[in-house]
Structures are given as C-alpha cells and as structure tokens.
Amino acid sequence: MNRRTKLAVALLVVAGATLGGMLVTRGDASRDTATLSNQGGTTIAISGLRMKLATIRAGTVLATRRDRVFYRLTTVSGEQCFGVGVATDVGTPGSVMCQRGFPSSGSPVLDLSVYEGTRHDAKEFSLFRVEGFAADGVAALQFFRPNGDVALTVPVSGNVYSAASPPKGPIAGYAAVDKEGKRVWRSP
C-alpha cells in the first residue's frame, strides 16, 4: 500500500466516523443542554393505564399544584413519559405523553393543556385547563389570541405550570419566555 492509498483510506475512515457519529446522535436530546432540574420524589407505583404501546408501572411525582399531580414516568422499556392527574388519586395519571424530544432547546415545553371547541364550522379552540412541563430556564408560558395578543401568562415553578380558570376565547398558540420576559421558543 503506497502513501497516497494509505492517506485515502485514513480520510475515508475519518469521514465515516464523523458521519456515523452524526447519525447516531441525531435527535438525541442527551447532547442538548436543556434539562429538568426537578427530579421528583421517591418512585411510586402507577396504575390505571391500560396502554399497549407504552406500559408504565412506575414514576415519580414532580409536583402538586392545586388539585393536580405532575408525574415523570418510565415505561417498562425505559422510555421517558410525563403525565398529569388528579391529586385525590395519586398514581393514576389521566393524561400521558411519551415524547423522545423533550426536554431539549428545540422542545422546551410539553403542553398537556386541554382545549375545547364548540363550533362545528371552524376549528377554533379555547383553553379549558392549562398545565404542562417546561425545561429549566423557562420562567412562564404565554398563550396567544389569533391576532397575537397575549391572552394568558402562566408562571413555571419546579418545571411545571398550571392554571385552573383560563380566560375564554380562541387561542392560536403559546410561547416559552425566560425570566427577563424574552420569548425563547414558540409553538407552531
């Protein structure tokens, strides 16, 4: 093998390793700096979820806000999920999201807010209840009207947010803001 061939092989190996590394880490939130510093309490048993695709038997309570409990959950296959339920029935979340991209700088909010529509002729939705999870650095959530006005600002505490009585009227999206009030991310 002459020197030129050796150099070509070495270049190919380096290029392959670089490309492989890019493909392996693609979408991996662990290389992202976004975190949830709230680790929750002790692990508790989770019941009431008859879910074929994501069997969940354990989780931790991240926070309790008013009558709502916020959970970090783990499927039997190790996937991370988040859920919210009522405080009178701890261990039984009423809604669960299993999302690989959260938390990350491109996905700092996991919104479990409930929307309501009462019109058949338009896909216009208002807030029925506001709650969800937010990464470190998100100080509040702003919910917008279709014209861009802020309808509601909900503070984030312990990586969760909750508002029981949101204002009536259509909502067109939401944004995460930092402690200076600067928008750091917004929903589609």
Next chain:
Amino acid sequence: MKRFVLFVTACACVAAVAALARPAAASASWCWPSCGGYGLLGQWTSTYTGCWFSSGEVCSYYNGWFNVGMAKTCYPGCDWNYRTTGVVLYGFENHDRIRGVFTDRAETVYTRPSYLGLSGLTRAQVTWYAGTNQVNAAAIG
C-alpha cells in the same frame, strides 16, 4: 392412536395456558385506521360517522370509554426534536363540545375522558389541525 390422543391433549393444554396468559379483553374497543396499522389524517379525512367536524376528523361510536391512545409517527418527516409537519387534537367529544390535547410531535399519548372534564357517553376523536399526520388511534372502554 395413543400417540394422536397425547398430541391432541398436549395441544389443548398449550391452548389453555395461552388463553389464561392473555390479558382480559376490554369490553369495547375502537381503532383507526385499523388496530395494526397507520393512516394519514388530513384535512379531508373522515370516518363519516357523524363526528364533530364533517372532515378532518376520525371518531369512534358513543361509549363509556376508558381512554384514547394515539401513536403519531415521523412520516413524512421530523426535525431533530421529533417535531412533525402536522398538528392534531386528540381526545373526546359529546353532543355539546369537543375537547382534547394538541400535539405536533411524533409520540405516543393517552388521555381519559375524566381528564378532559367529560363523563357519560363520549366519542373518542383525533382531529386534523395542520399539515400531514400519520397516526394510529385506539380507544378502549
């Protein structure tokens, strides 16, 4: 003959064990587009079963549902945070209102009627809001 009887007995025992090991079947179930595949939910998709929206929605029949689950894939594409090109509202509806949670991510989600503040007979629903969504939806009661 003796060997045949033994074979049949063994088969019967295996079948009995398998039947006992299976989880109890739910009293009712609904899947879209099927219980084993994904479908494209678009602006004009409909189950033509009298859903809240005449198009851009798939819904079940009325029942006392326990929960609805939805698996949304990356098709036709995701960014690095698993954000897809589509947005859907999944949840339940009754004669007066439709309620649900929005998502634009490739993920697996579940919600119960009580979480949405609904009770009694409801219809499980998944409603198109934007883009292209490849989903499988299922409800159990």
